[in-house]
Amino acid sequence: MMEEYPIELTINGEKIVSTAKAEESLLRFLRRHGFYEVKGGCEKGDCGTCTVIMNGKAIKSCITLAGQANGKEILTVRGLEKEESGRKLQESFVQHGAIQCGFCTAGMLMTAKAYLDENHQPNKVEIRKAISGNLCRCTGYKKIVEAIYAVAEENQKSK
Amino acid sequence: MSQFRYISPKTKEEVLKILEEEKSEACIVAGGSNVLPYIRDKIIPPKLLLDISGIEELNYIKKNGSNWRIGATTTISDLISSKIIREECNILCQAAEQFADPLVRNKATIGGNLADASPAADTAPPLLALDAGLEVESKGKKREIFLKDFFLGPRKTALQDDEMITGINFKSDSLNKPGCFIKLGLRQAMAISVVTVAMVLEIEENRVKDIRVAMGSVAPIPLRLFNAEEFLKNKHLNDDLIEEAKNKVYEEVNPISDIRASAEYRCYISGILFKRALEKLTNQTS
Amino acid sequence: MSEFKIVGKPIPREDARAKAKGELKYADDFSLPGMLYGKVLHSKYPAAKIISIDTTKAKQLPGVHAVLTARDVPHNETITRFGQSAEVGKGFEGLYRVLADKKVRFRGEAVALVAADTEEIAEEAAALIEVNYEPLPGVFDPVEAMKPGAYLVGEGDSNIICKFGCSQGDIKKGFAEAEVIIEDTYQVPFVDHAYLETEGGVAWIDEKEVINIRVGSQVIEHFRDVAEVLGLPHNQVRYIGTMMGGGFGGKEDITVETYLALLTWKTKKPVRLFYTREESILCHSKRHPFIMHYKVGAKKDGRLVALEAELISDAGAYPYLSPWVNLYATVNAAGPYCIPNVKINTYCVLTNNTFTSANRGFGAPQPNVAYESLMDELAYKLKIDPLEIRRKNCITTGKSLSTTGQVFNTYVALPEVAEKAWKALGETKKVEDKNKRIGRGLAIGLMSYGRMTFLHDTSRCYVRLESDGSVLIRSGIPDLGGGQVSLLCQIAAEELGVPMSKIRIYYSDTALTPLAGTTTATRQTYMSGNATLKAAREIKKRIIQKAAEMMNVNPEKLVIGEEKIIVKYDSAQYLPLLEVIKACNTEGIELFCEAQFKGPFTMVPDLSNIRGTIFPDFTFGAQAVEISVDIETGQVEVLKLVTCYDVGKAINPLSVEGQMEGGSIYGMGYALMEEVVMEKGVTLTPSFSEYIIPTAADVPEVEAILVESGGGLGPYGAKGIGEPSCSIIAPAILNAIYDAVGVRIKSLPATPEKIIRALKKHYFEGR
Structure with a gap:
């Protein structure tokens, strides 16, 4: 029972051993440790900009206690490059014009990655539902949905 | 200035022991999707954050004959991906699919949604319709509260300071298909x-x-x-x-x-x- | 058009890759050693006298470095500006007050500032500041606030901060000629920009004693305003603008920059200050609510003969850009229609609500809701097709704007875009649900791009061709996410015949990049695009001149492309760009240029009757929707949305479509769900769970149709699209609701409840 407690987790394949404050969110913990690519937009779970993948599942890091990531594997947008499926999504977002201000992008990509890992043949309506926890104010979502759909299609073809 | 403290026990027994000691000084955190916003809004004063998300024994969906039991830390996503829920208790699946958004569903738990006692809690109406009961435990003591008796007002429940919800149960009867x-x-x-x-x-x-x-x-x-x-x-x-x-x-x-x-x-x-x-x-x- | 290599192509934006990789450093992704954390103490009353402020306890808290109140601010009261260089007179000057002094005007107004070692200490210190308030009654309704004897929000003798008018013809005569007259009142609410990145930044003092402010701002020219608050020479304050996580007009006024500058100036340490989402919703500007009373008269064949409108808008507690926004509203008030007799009066009034200022569309979306609803009403009344009535009345090439009389000499695409948008809806969707009714709506509109011509707008850009054939651009252009920076790269790449990968750009720095003016008013493609074009073409001219000498051909025979200087129609004859660069460098021919582009200049108009040229040019568009309305719940689902604009020339079609699609959904949120609810000055929607914007699950199929007339004033004939794209979708949706269920919603947002209350009058009357 401590105000600060030890924490050990893997972020983008790298082991981090540190301490966290009791009420510290995973978002704040990540940013305090230099993972600035994880953005905060509301800190209440209402926008999804802070989305990371924790043990394979996309979650909102602002409503996750740092301690809840103890012993877990975290993937942020900067770790996406290490995996082919991640790189494909990044490039598809770039090519489709799915990125405007880019503030939602880091979270949106993580949601898309976790979703496509589990769903191989989604249609566009399903993709819209899948990313409905990630707000975007710039694009109207169309090009984001197209970018994700293109990767899903490509994955199907290469199978 | 008082500070938050944090602990993440690995077993239910540990949790109950801490609850007995800390009583209202402890605040159970399961998914975190309510608690963290409350901390930010200072609705929750500095307390012991008692993280139960890692307690595996509370995460289960079981059906034994006509008896259903769902563990308190079962997430909303767990409900959606459960074949048996989808096929035999679809009303809960429908509610889970309309719950918040896919990301929150990955963390939010059924126990947390009920314990929060919001009038808008999405899992409460289907569980009320299923005539569910809550398994409530404190150190050395178990009791069952019918869900219909559980909610006392907005964010007020029949839980004592040293109690926690450990599970939810209901019976399959001729009514609950599909709902x-x-x-x-x-x-x-x-x-x-x-x-x-x-x-x-x-x-x-x-x-x-x-x-x-x-x-x-x-x-x-x-x-x-x-x-x-x-x-x-x-x-x-x-x-x-x-x-x-x-x-x-x-x-x-x-x-x-x-x-x-x-x-x-x-x-x-x-x-x-x-x-x-x-x-x-x-x-x-x- | 095939001569273009890079312009007109849907290519990835310059900034896209860094954003996709999470490498781009936004305002908050930056820290300095020894950095302090700033916090603002906001007023807890919307209207109150400040009897006293005691900062003793806050200052005594360990870890606190500064606690500042109004008396610590060298020049606490200055004038609201937004980067203009021309003198525009008192009619547009509003008070900019840094910290509340003696009186607070809105809940959320900054009362004091704190800097401390940690965010937590800063927050605790802010809570320890003892402010002794005496609550005052305040006034929250602009109509009440206009009345004689109303509570005075400010120190002046009236709450009305501006009154504009414009007219043409004879309004009495017009209505006398009318065979049908419709009169109605429309209301639109406060809305938030809801960008995902809140306001904030980091400031520090460098070894030259310059205050550096690294911040997301649409107007880096505010460095002058910050300098004036501190009583420093302008060159002692520097803005380093970051890529913004959205702006939409909300980062057009000063937000936190003055606070940052004051705190760093007092503590001599770097300071970070970022708003929480709640602070952002509470205290940055909102879109103006308007109450709009309209009366239109037409002949039985649908021809408009008269339009009279009175617009009253709520400025909130301080003027900020209200006069300008209201000028836009006034000019837009008669819409894109030829009406011989017009009379518009616009009033903007102070209240004790959160202040209002720029929001994408800048005064255009509000009157658009009113006049396009009325056009629809007229169409139904006269049994004329919605497209037909618009075709019959809309401005065409050579005609003039009915408010100001500004003549359109270039192509006016209104009939074309209206028809294209309406037809693209295609076949009506079949809906199985017995409770759902399908409806369609159309709206057309125009909106200016580029600043008001009496502001005397300019932009500058520096381009340099390096000795290895790479290109360096420096431009003060802020990028709020629309692709402003990338656009300049594309223009330089096209003109200098190099690929995008060879361009590097430095942007948005008031000390090091030539000032390009504000990223507002949908002006950057037009203004900074032209400045870049001018600089790049100057260098190109020198390169071609030199190459012509080297090849011994007439320079007019040469073109540049793919890093070569090529003889037209004979691609075998060429010189590599590198060789020509070498020759230029050897001879000292300058391969750099800083160019300035100047918009057209006019005089400040007579504000009681605004006539003549006010804007350089306009963008014309149409939006059409098909929706379903659930007649039992009032829920609206937008099934299909078509947006069609004459963009002149789409320099990057991906970016233009992005604006059109995103603008449509921004407008859809306005139509259906967005409202900052204020009750007696208290914001009841302080977070994103109460202030809701569309999610991906709410959006329809969107089709963007680009018309490229080439008739714009921007580079290659481009027009602006950022703001026009969102300005008419709301009335299109309202018109579709009417078409579906026969009720006319006259106040936004069109919530399920409003629709049901209109549909089920009997049920609700007894309750």
Whole structure:
């Protein structure tokens, strides 16, 4: 029972051993440790900009206690490059014009990655539902949905 | 200045022990989707954050004969991906699929949603309609609280300071297949409900043999509509009867006005959703 | 058009890759050693006298470095500007007050500032500041606030901060000629920009004693305003603008920059200050609510003969850009229609609500709701097709704007875009649900791009061709996410015949990049695009001149492309760009240029009757929707949305479509769900769970149709699209609701409840 407690987790394949404050969110913990690519937009779970993948599942890091990531594997947008499926999504977002201000992008990509890992043949309506926890104010979502759909299609073809 | 503390026990027993020692000084954190915003808004003062998300023994979905048991830290996503829930307890699946958004569903737990005791909690109406009970434990003591007796007011429950919800149980009976959950929100995801309805129904020769119905966001607590149920029992369903039943609903609900809707609109919608649930279930069973 | 290599192509934006990789450093992704954390103490009353402020306890808290109140601010009261260089007179000057002094005007107004070692200490210190308030009644309704004897929000003798008018013809005569007259009142609410990145930044003092402010701002020219608050020479304050996580007009006014500058100036340490989402919703500007009373008269064949409108808008507690926004509203008030007799009066009034200022569309979306609803009403009344009535009345090439009389000499695409948008809806969707009704709506509109011509707008850009053939651009252009920076790269790449990968750009720095003016008013493609074009073409001219000498051909015969200087129609004859660069460098021919582009200049108009040229040019568009309305719940689902604009020339079609699609959904939120609810000055929607914007699950199929007339004033004939794209979708949706269920919603947002209350009057009357 401590105000600060030890924490050990893997972020983008790298082991981090540190301490966290009791009420510290995973978002704040990540940013305090230099993972600035994880953005905060509301800190209440209402926008999804802070989305990371924790043990394979996309979650909102602002409503996750740092301690809840103890012993877990975290993937942020900067770790996406290490995996082919991640790189494909990044490039598809770039090519489709799915990125405007880019503030939602880091979270949106993580949601898309976790979703496509589990769903191989989604249609566009399903993709819209899948990313409905990630707000975007710039694009109207169309090009984001197209970018994700293109990767899903490509994955199907290469199978 | 007092500070938050944090602990993440690995077993239920540890949790109960800490609760016994800390009582109201402890705040259980499961998914975190409510607690963290409350901390930011200073609704929760500095306390011991008792993280139960890592307690594996509380994460389960079990069916034994007609007895269902769901562990308190089962996430909303777990409900959606459970084949048995989808096939045999679809009403819970419907509610889970309309719960917040896919990311929150990955963390939010069924126990946390109930313990938060929001009148808008999306899992409460279906569980009320399933006539669920809560398994509540404190150090060395177990008791069961019917969900209908659990909610005392907005964010007030029958839980004692040293108690926690460990599981939810209900029985499969002739009513709960497939069941119907309808949510009206102001957008298609990340919506706090304006009104929700959950209904299970058994029809025999176009007669309501049995019915259970509950609603969210229409009263200070998630509400079982006993009067409307009683009114419908053993009656032949027709349009006039449904209109009469709607009036029973209007009498039973007691909504507030807030930024999402006025009390009058909520009241009106409770009648509409009630009717729709009835129609949907009668169409399915007939 | 095939001569273009890079312009007109849907290519990835310059900034896209860094954003996709999470490498781009936004305002908050930056820290300095020894950095302090700033916090603002906001007023808890919307209207109150400040009797006293005691900062003793806050200052005594360990870890606190500064606690500042109004008396610590060298020049606490200055004038609201937004980067203009021309003198525009008193009619547009509003008070900019840094910290509340003696009186607070809105809940959320900054009362004091704190800097401390940690965010937590800063927050605790702010809570320890004892402010003794005496609550005052305040006034929250602009109509009430206009009345004689109303509570005075400010120190002046009236709450009305501006009154504009414009007219043409004879309004009495017009209505006398009318065979049908429709009169109605429309209301639109406060809305938030809801960008995902809140306001904030980091400031520090460098070894030259310059205050550096690294911040997301649409107007880096505010460095002058910050300098004036501190009483420093302009060159002692520097803005380093970051890529913004959205702006939409909300980062057009000063937000936190003055606070940052004051705190760093007092503590001599770097300071970070970022708003929480709640602070952002509470205290940055909102879109103006308007109450709009309209009366239109037409002949039985649908021809408009008269339009009279009175617009009253709520400025909130301080003027900020209200006069300008209201000028836009006034000019837009008669819409894109030829009406011989017009009379518009616009009033903007102070209240004790959160202040209002720029929001994408800048005064255009509000009157658009009113006049396009009325056009629809007229069409139904006269049994004329919605497209037909618009075709019959809309401005065409050579005609003039009915408010100001500004003549359109270039192509006016209104008939074309209206028809294209309406037809693209295609076949009506079939809906199985017995409770759902399908409806369609159309709206057309125009909106200016580029600043008001009496502001005397300019932009500058520096381009340099390096000795290895790479290109360096420096431009003060802020990028709020629309692709402003990338656009300049594309223009330089096209003109200098190099690929995008060879361009590097430095942007948005008031000390090091030539000032390009504000990223507002949909002006950057037009203004900074032209400045870049001018600089790049100057260098190109020198390169071609030199190459012509080297090849011994007439320079007019040469073109540049693919890093070569090529003889036209004979691609075998060429010189590599590198060789020509070498020759230029050897001879000292300058391969750099800083160019300035100047918009047209006019005089400040007569504000009681605004006539003549006010804007350089306009963008014309149409939006059409198909929706379903649930007649039992009032829920609206937008099934299909078509947006069609004459963009002149789409320099990057991906970016233009992005604006059109995103603008449509921004407008859809306005139509259906967005409202900052204020009750007696208290914001009831302080977070994103109450202030809701569309999610991906709410959006329809969107089709963007680009018309490229080439008739714009921007580079290659481009027009601006950022703001026009969102300005008419709301009335299109309202018109579709009417078409579906026969009720006319006259106040936004069109919530399910409003629709049901209109549909089920009987049910609700007894309750």
